[in-house]
Amino acid sequence: MSETQGNEQRRLRIVEMVSRQGFLTMEALAHHFGVTVQTIRRDVNTLATEGRLSRYRGGAGLASSIENMEYHRRQVVNLAAKQGIAHEVASDVPDHSSLFINIGTTTEQAARALLAHRDLQVITNNLNVARILSENPNFSIVMAGGKVRNRDGAVTGQPTVRTFEQYRADIGIIGISGIDLDGGLFDFDLDEVLCAQAIIRNSRRVFLLADGSKFGRPALVKVGNITEISALYTDAPPPEPIGAMLEQAGIVVRISA
Known part of the structure; x- marks a missing residue:
């Protein structure tokens, strides 16, 4: 090691x-x-x-369970790890796929890593993801409606949830703020969580992107449980309680170099 x-x-x-x-x-x-x-x-x-x-x-x-760090700080914290995770997840997304992509700086890196793909259809509530993916003219992008969060380009609210409910995507690519040691997935904002839950419900497979800083990090609002995902993409081996849970559930774990 x-x-x-x-x-x-x-x-x-x-x-x-x-x-x-x-x-x-x-x-x-x-x-x-x-x-x-x-x-x-x-x-x-x-x-x-x-x-x-x-x-x-x-x-x-x-750490505080009620307030996330500022967006500009999240963009640079663990950037290399997020880029490695993004490369791993992009390698597992086939061309000609339909995708949900939600809010987060790691999912934004995933969007950059996907730019070389062909004929992706993407539904997102992240203005930054939509802007990044629009650089590829062969992509079809649906921007979910709702209330724009000025600080980070997130779009949330019931209109956003209703947009997600109208689709059934091959893969949902989601980020998260914290993974509890009991496998709970958590975030800081209820509206954001409702959007993530809609993505989980309407995805054939769910790819969770979480660098090692998310393990054991507290956040207030529960998204669901790690057993609801199809694959975890991270840069560090999960702590033993989480690792055992993933193994028992047969969930794929991809650890970037």
């Missing part, structure tokens, strides 16, 4: 431990992992920047 992979595995364990206990001191974490307090402090700073934990004086606690 490389040093980078080892650091990420330790950070995943830190998130898991804090999720269970609510708060842990830097000293307790350093003792548990047999590393210096300075190493743990760097880990916690990274996790806080990625929105996975909150840093407090002397320790780490749960």
Whole structure:
């Protein structure tokens, strides 16, 4: 295992431990992992920047479950991981497919990775995805109606849900804000969640895109359960409880290099 992979595995364990206990001191974490307090402090700073934990004086606690980080920060956090995930998912999407693509910076990277495909039909509630895919003149794009969220180009609301309910797509490509250790899928906004649920209901297969920062990350509104998806695309092995659940359900896991 490389040093980078080892650091990420330790950070995943830190998130898991804090999720269970609510708060842990830097000293307790350093003792548990047999590393210096300075190493743990760097880990916690990274996790806080990625929105996975909150840093407090002397320790780490749960991240906010009611507020996502700003869109411009989400665009750059874990960008290389998101691009690797996007490449993996694009390789599993056949030409001449119909797709739902929802809101999120990882799904936007997936849209870029799909530009070399042929004859895709895409229904989306993400203005950024529609703009990216419009660069390929052979794609057919349906932009779901609804209320535009100015900060990130998301379109949500009952008109959006009704648009999704009018279609049955080959593949639904969705992002998520958090995956609980019990397999629950969570996001921060109810209107956004209702759109994601409509995509899950109306997709023959569901591809979930989630970099390692999403494992154990808290969010308020439940989308569903990880057993409802067909494949998980990520950049890190899921924590043991989630990995066991995926294996038992026979769900494909694709880990980008």
